[in-house]
Amino acid sequence: MxxxxxxxxxxxxxxxxxxxxxxxxxxxxxxxxxxxxxxxxxxxxxxxxxxxxxxxxxxxxxxxxxxxxxxxxxxxxxxxxxxxxxxxxxxxxxxxxxxxxxxxxxxxxxxxxxxxxxxxxxxxxxxxxxxxxxxxxxxxxxxxxxxxxxxxxxxxxxxxxxxxxxxxxxxxxxxxxxxxxxxxxxxxxxxxxxxxxxxxxxxxxxxxxxxLWETLGNRLVDALCSADRRLLQDSQKVPVVASPVRADRVLLFNDVLVLVQGHSFQTFDLKLVWVEARMNEKQISSGHGFHVITPEEEFCLSAKDAQGQACWLSKVSQAICQALSGKKAMPGLEQDQNQEGIEPPAARYCLYTFQTVDRFRLATYDGNWFWGKPHGKGTLKWPDGRNHVGDFHQGLEHGFGIRLVPHGAEDKYDCYKCHWWEGQMQGYGICEYADESIYKGYFRDNLRQGFGVLESSPQAPQPFKFMGHWHRDKKNGYGVWEDKDRGERYIGMWQADHRHGQGIVVTQSGICYQRTFHADKMVGPGILLLEDDSLYEGSFTRDLAYIGKGKITFPNGYFLKASFSTGIGRGFHTQGVLETTAHPLDPMHTCKRQLGIDAFPVESRWQGIYQQFQEFINSNCPEESQEVFLGFHIQTAKELRKSQEYLFCDRSNPDEVSAKIKDILAELPTHQEPESLQLYLQKALKSSVHPLGKLLKLLTLAFQATYSGIGANKHLLVLAQEEVKHHAKEIWAFYQGMLRVALKQQNLTREENEGNEKSHPEAYRLVLPLILPCFYPELFMLYMLYHEKEDNLYSQGISDLSLFPDTKLLECLDVHKHLWPLKDLTLTTDQRHSLVRDRCFLSATECLQKIITTVDPREKLEMLEKTYDEIEDTVSRVLEREYKLPMDDLLPLLIYVVSRARIQHLGAEIHLIRDMMDPIHRGGLYDFLLTALESCYEHIQKEDMRLHRLAGVRNQKALW
Structure with a gap:
């Protein structure tokens, strides 16, 4: 029913x-x-x-x-x-x-x-x-x-x-x-x-x-009247006064707050209006009011009494909430009830165009706000085409940001992908300029400052690359410039974008020289080294023409002191004295063939790199500065300029996400024992996100920029060798600095860990073997070039000695027959000589060959020691008793093993080990064995010995 x-x-x-x-x-x-x-x-x-x-x-x-x-x-x-x-x-x-x-x-x-x-x-x-x-x-x-x-x-x-x-x-x-x-x-x-x-x-x-529209003038009505706009409060009904701005009337609509002054008015979008009931003492004295904050204005609205204040504050707050929610003025619906007790959120996301703020004038900001200021992530766009996307803090660019700046016509931009601090570029950044050159390095106050790399496009008319120190946007201090068009590399001092001070120029042809520069011009005498190892001391032009008084020292030791001048056509005119007294080059000549030793103290070469890391330590390793000082990983695709999409540091690697500095500092004190510390350092130095790994990466790039390619010149060997040793000390000092900060944060005193700290291996022993692989390719190339002549003689000696059968070679080396491993040979009439000699001291030969499988000098020395042990063990088996080889017996046997191991560039290997070995081993067993290996190397080079042996081989073949 x-x-x-x-x-x-x-x-x-x-x-x-x-x-x-x-x-x-x-x-x-x-x-x-x-x-x-x-x-x-x-x-x-x-x-x-x-x-x-x-x-x-x-x-x-x-x-x-x-x-x-x-x-x-x-x-x-x-x-x-x-x-x-x-x-x-x-x-x-x-x-x-x-x-x-x-x-x-x-x-x-x-x-x-x-x-x-x-x-x-x-x-x-x-x-x-x-x-x-x-x-x-x-x-x-x-x-x-x-x-x-x-x-x-x-x-x-x-x-x-x-x-x-x-x-x-x-x-x-x-x-x-x-x-x-x-x-x-x-x-x-x-x-x-x-x-x-x-x-x-x-x-x-x-x-x-x-x-309301009927009471206002036509101009105000035309400007303010719209179908969706509703009047919520009028100061003529509930009086309120605005200060310090002057207003005859205050109108609150559902979307804007309007201050009317005569025939003019100001409108404030409610989405970007913040109200605060608490006011300072000046504002409180003006009556019952509240503080109003907008992106470009701050003022107070004061009522006659507390009731009027509460009415306006409630109405404005409710209107802001509704404007932010995107709803029409519908306070009667259920979801809009109980709005009076709700405070508008302080953090918002809005679009706004600035009108009066100088830095952002006419710029449109689309992003997060907090109490009237851009705060969080957002985008700024200016009418002239500038565009900034990134982090903001209290109204200023702060954090990582990308800025595009138009550059001339053809839709070209300078693209800055940098860290910002209170509105200015500060810290590490990558800048891609309109001419397609790229800068990667540090900034301060919007200028390039500290270490940085500037490289032109490969297609540029005069391609170049600079790596070094910058001061107020100009090259200043130590740096390396590569002129790819001329095929030259300049290594030395700069001032105000000019080569200024001591400098070395290395050419693609192998010629290099050291001069004093003043505003890009060479002044005073210098040193010029030619491909044939001739050395010229005096003045010369950039085209390497001798001028004025000078001295040429030839490779054979002869020298010419004369006055030089350029002649007509090719060649030069000279008048002087040629000294032909044959004598070996004195030590002074040898030193002069190594450039830059006194000109650039190793401590001053890459201060721009160490400075950033030292600042990070001195500020107690703040987490917010980790990327600012230590750099970041970012995509550098050119599509970024076109799409202008927002890119932050590449966080695709999960290890990078978790590699926060606080976690790193928390872990540091747990690795105090030598073995644990070595494993930790090994892992940290290989990490692309650990501060130690970042430091090593920068140093490696600087080393490669100096000594690879054109810079692979034997006259720079000592310069490079010093750098590697110094880097080991600086990395150890940086680790120690981080450890001090970690201990301080965990309330651990240095005295509590003093015992462990003293037991740590020093930097030379602990860090150098870990970092050497990064520098080894360029460093070993310099050693090979420096010892090229000796190694060629050595290779020829090895080639000659390979013609000897085992027994004949042992005999020529005056090895006592009772030490020959004949029992291991078991000779037969049809056995080939190559097979026979491959069996003699085979284990020792194989040990010595492993010396080239590692770059660690300590491990190379361990291989050498094992080679010695294998020789001694073989002899002991032959004698059927334990036998300690005296030097007279060891040296010829070691020469035999070296000749059979056929190690290429043995001279470069020996000298690298000697220069990079731990000083603690000097005078010990390792030093003794290395000296023995050096003697073998020198012995094999001797021409008279090779000729004598070759004659013996020919006689033996005639008998056969």
Whole structure:
């Protein structure tokens, strides 16, 4: 059975549906047929009427759907339950449809859409007075049709909502207490009550807004009036005063706060308005007020009393929350209730164009805000094409950021991918310039400062690469310049972008010289080393032409002191004395053949690299500065310039994500024992994210830039050798500095760890073997070039000695026969000599050959010691007793093993071991064995020995 309330609801829906039809015929159709709009205001009017008509149609469709379910219920109450009624089943659809309708309706009221729409056909609408009266009870005959029109489009709908409330409440009371439809009816009634509240408030705000426009001048109305804008508070009703800015009137709308001063005004987007009830002493003295913060203005709004202050503060806060949520002014809905107690969030995401701030003038910022300032991640775009994407802090670029700066025409940019500190580039950065040159290095105050690498495009007319120290955007201090066009490399001092001070120039042809430079010009005498090892001391031009007095020392020891001048055509003119007294080169000549030793003290060469790391230590290794000082890993694809998308440090490596400095410092004190420390250092130095690994990476790049390619010149060997040793000491000092910071942070004193610290191996012994592989390719190449002549003689000696069979070679070396391993040979008549000699002292030979499989001098010495042990063990087996070889017996046997091992570049290996070995081994067993190996190397080089042996071989072959 259907209840009387359901029948009443059916009748109400039928009546309302018929009413909607008549309104559509008498009002909407004539309004929409008013003709084409002639101006922008008429176009806006027509747009709103169309939207209102569409929403009106949705209400019509919903009413039809509700009526349909009611009729189904009345016709088949047994099959259609009360809960299936559309009004009970889906009340939110009705609420949303009515809400949208009245939002558009009030917009029409605010901008006087109905008055403008009926103005063209005023006679028609006056003729409709009687027709319109049927819809309203409060329309008199004197009321014009146009004036009654807004009421016709509002009152029937509000009356029907009231009917919904009454009928639903009666329906809830009529059904049983436990009936499932009771709760639905009561809930639906409550939601329509909420809708009534919303409609009343929306109509009230629209009426107040329309009234405001009538009190303002046309200029203000044209600037401020919009369909979606609603007046929420007016200082003429609740007085409030703005200070220190002057304002005759303060208006709060649902989207902006407006300060009116005469015929001018200021608007503040509520999304970027912050309010603070707490004020300082100056602000408190001005009355009951609160602080208002905007991106470019800060002022106070002060009321006469606490009630006025609370009213304005609440209204402004509520309006800000609604503006940020993106909702219309609908405080009557459930989700908008209880807004008074909610404070607007301090952190926001908004778009804003600056007008007065000098640094950001006319720039548009899109990103995160905090209390009126850009704070977090965001993007700045200037009208001139500049673009900054990155981190901001308290209104300034702070953190990692990417800035594009237009450079001339053709859509070219300078791209800065750097760390920023309080609005300026500070720390490590990568800059890709419009000419396709790239700078990777450190900045300070927006200028290149400290260590950095500047490299041109390979396609540039004069390609170059500079690695060194910068001061205020100019090359200054020690640095390496490679002129790829001339095939030259300059190693030396700079000042204000000019070569200034001592410098070395290495050419692609192998010629190198050392001169004093002044503003890029060579001054005074210098040293010039030619390919044939001739040495010239004196003045010469950049084209290497001798001028003035000078001295040439030839490779054979002869020297020429003379005055030189360029002649006509090729060659030069000279007049002097040629000294032909044959004598070996004195030590002074040898020193002069190693350039830069005194000119560039090793401690001063790469201060720009160490400075950044020392600052990091001195500031106690702050986590926020880890990337600023130590660099970062970032993609450098050119597509970045086009897409301008936001890129931060590459975090694809999970190890990099976890490699926080606090974790590194926490782990450091746990590795104090020598073995644990060595493993830790080995891992840290290989890591691309550990500070020690970053430092080693930079030093390696500097070393390669100096000594690889053109820089692979034998006259730079001592220079390179000093650097490697110094790097080991500096890395150890950096580790010690990090350890001090770690101990301090963990409240551990140095005294507690003093014993362990003293037991640590020094840097030379612990760090050098770990870092040497990084420098080894370039360093060993220098050793090979320096000892090339000796190694060639040695190779020829090895080639000659390879012609000897084992027994004959042992005999020529005067090895006592009782020491020969004959029992191991078991000679037969058909056995080849090559197979025989491969078996003699084979284990010792194999041990010695392993010396080239490692770059660690200590491991090389261990291989040498093992070779000695194998020789001694072989002899002991031959003698069938333990035997300690005296030097007289060891040297010829070692010469035999060296000749059979056939190690290439043995001279370079020996001298590298000698120069890089731990000083603790000097004078010990390792030193003794290395000296023995040196004697063997020198012995094999001797020409008279090789000739004597070759003669013996030929005689033996003749006998065979």
């Amino acid at each position: 259907c209840t009387p309330e359901e029948t009443s609801l059916l009748q109400a829906e039928e009546t309302f549906l018929a009413l909607l039809g008549r309104i559509n015929t008498l009002i909407f159709q004539p309004l929409l047929l008013a003709g084409e709009p002639s101006n922008s205001k008429d176009q806006e009017c027509m747009r709103l009427l169309l939207q209102l008509s569409v929403q009106y149609q949705q209400l019509w469709d919903l009413t039809q759907a509700s009526l349909r379910t009611l009729r189904q219920r009345l016709n088949s109450p047994a099959t259609v339950s009360m809960e299936a009624l559309h009004l009970l089943h889906s009340p939110d659809l009705f609420l949303e449809a009515y809400r949208r309708y009245f939002v558009i309706y009030t917009s029409c009221v605010v901008v006087q859409t109905f008055q403008k729409a009926t103005r063209k056909k005023s006679e028609f609408w006056r003729s409709q007075r009687k027709a319109l009266k049927q819809f309203l009870t409060n329309v008199t005959l004197e009321t014009s049709g146009a004036a009654a029109l807004p009421q016709v489009l509002c009152q029937p709908l509000t009356d029907h909502v009231q009917q919904y409330v009454l009928i639903l409440l009666r329906l809830g009371d009529a059904v049983g207490e436990h009936h499932p439809a009771r709760e639905l009816a009561i809930q639906a009634a409550d939601r329509f009550v909420t809708l009534q509240s919303f409609i009343r408030q929306a109509l009230g705000e629209a009426s107040a807004t329309q009234g």
